[in-house]
Amino acid sequence: MRFTHKLFTLALALGASATAALGQVPTPAPAQAKPILLVGGTLHVGNGTVVNDAAVAFDKGRITYVGAQNGFAADKAAYEVVDVKGQHIYPGLILPNTTLGLTEVDAVRATVDSREVGVFNPNVRALIAYNTDSDIIPTLRTNGVLLAQVTPRGGMISGQSSVVQLDAWNWQDAAVRADEGMHLNWPAMVLKLNAAEEAQAVQKRQDARDQQLRDLESLLTEAAAYQQLPKGRKENLRLTALGGLFDGSKTLFIHVDYGKEMIEAVRFAKRLGVQKVAVVGARDAWMALDFLKQNNVAVVLSRIHALPRRADDDYDLPYKLPAILQQAGIPFCLDYQGDMEIPGSRNLAFIAGTAANFGLSKEQALTSVTLSPARLMGLDKDYGSLEQGKSATLVVSTGDLLDMRTNNVTRAYIDGRAFSLENKQLYLNRKFSGKYGL
Known part of the structure; x- marks a missing residue:
């Protein structure tokens, strides 16, 4: 009886592991083994x-040629030639200011x-703390996001962010630029909450904020x-x-939204000798355009898909x-924040697509999620655009990458490593489409 029970338990465990394996994160790809040549596509x-x-050639992870196909003079026999005629070639998208790999399920504290x-x-x-085995990571890769700035949250100074690539065995392999930024949550200015609030209560909150800023100044x-x-x-x-x-x-990333707070925060940091400052969130950036430009402050713009702040x-x-x-000449890039931040981050391309329908050109919108964040994070020598000598980090799409209908x-x-585009959501889609005949 005991032997039969052991066999049953073993069979159950093997069955469970086989089922689980279908939904696991794909194995990271090995290093590029042979030169690859993409031909015939439209290159962005x-x-x-x-x-x-166009033609894009790369070997050992680096781009060796990029340009018109008729200008490629090397012997194609030495390459693995991939015909992408009718498709589009883009740099891999870069997601700033994210807790990807740090958060799996918001409602589960563990x-x-x-x-x-x-x-x-x-x-x-x-x-x-970055978890390369997160089930969410492959869902972003499927939509073209290949790098991310993993960012801590909480407190006044949250800690240091790092840029990772999204196909790795562990955090050591994932690291592209470690500890590139420090993140500061600027304390909100004190406003009277309602007409009934007593002046003493307002002053108490103001005193608490003043003490926070004194403590911050003392530390810096x-x-x-x-x-x-x-x-x-x-x-x-x-x-x-x-x-x-x-x-x-390192760049000091100040998380702040209101116009007066942005000006106060930047002046505070500059006065204390901070060399590079960027503001994150910055929903009132339009109120401080001249100030941001004069002080060479970059913007990580959050919550494009949102209602206006004021009536x-x-x-x-x-x-x-x-x-x-863009018109004011202020360097900026787009992140994805708001409800369902982590699973929704796969929609970064569509955030840029919205901006392309409200004043930006398509290529300017693409730059806001590729080369612009690369410049801000100090990665532009290797990532953010498809140029000779840079990393071969790119995606190919049958349609417009920034359009959710054709992406x-x-x-x-x-x-240069060709990795699997499989993810748990695709697996579940196939599973239940088959069941219900969809």
Whole structure:
């Protein structure tokens, strides 16, 4: 009886593992083994240039030729030639400001590892918590998102973000640029909540905010002084982590929305010696265009698919804000925040598509999710556009990548590696389509 029970248990376990395997994250692709040549497609370089009947060649993960097909002079016999006639070739999209790989199911606390306890956590590294086995990651790759800036949340200083590529065995393999940014959540200005609120209560909240800013100034001042100490000093992880803000090796990403708060936050950071500043969210950026440009502040624009903030705002203000920034000459890129942030991040391309219908050209919209975030994160020498010598990180789509009606990625490469576009959602779609005859 005991032997029969063991056989039953073993069979049940094997059956469960076989079923689970169908929905698992695909195995990461091996390194590129042979030169590849894509021919015949329409090439969208990512910097505004479009080439019809193009060719893109790459070997050992690097682009060796990009341009018109009739200008490719090498022997095609040495290449694995892929005919993509009638299709479109794009740089892999880059998703800024995301908890991808840090959050699996928002409602299940055990799957959320995006924040630490405390107010000031500059030494926190989002990279080491990044889960390459997340079921959500392949769903983004299927829509063309191949890199992401994994970002912590919570507190006033949340910690350090890192850029990862989305086909890796572990966080070490995934890392493209580690600890490239520090994230600061700017405390909201104090406003009277309602007519009945007493002045004493308002002042109490104002005093609390003033103390927060004094504590922040004290920490940044101490960090700047710490960098001047001689080598061999006793290590302080928090102050060491902040050091890159003062030599320009890290960007300070300030999460802030209101116009006055943006101006206050940028002036605060500049006064304390921070070299590179970007604002994240920035829904009131249109109110501070001259200030942002004069101070060389880049914008990570959030929540394009949103209602206006105020009753007297233009109904389409969130949609046309990218075009306003483009016209003002302010560097910007788009992220995906809002309800269902993580599973919805696969729609990054369609956020850019909306901007393309409200003032941006299609190529400008593409740049906002490729080359622009690459520049902001210091990756543009390798990623963000398809140019000779850069990484062969790209996607091929049968239709317009930024249009949800025609987006259909058929091939994708990260550093020249052709990986599987399979994901759990596609598997479930096939499973239940078969059951119900859809």
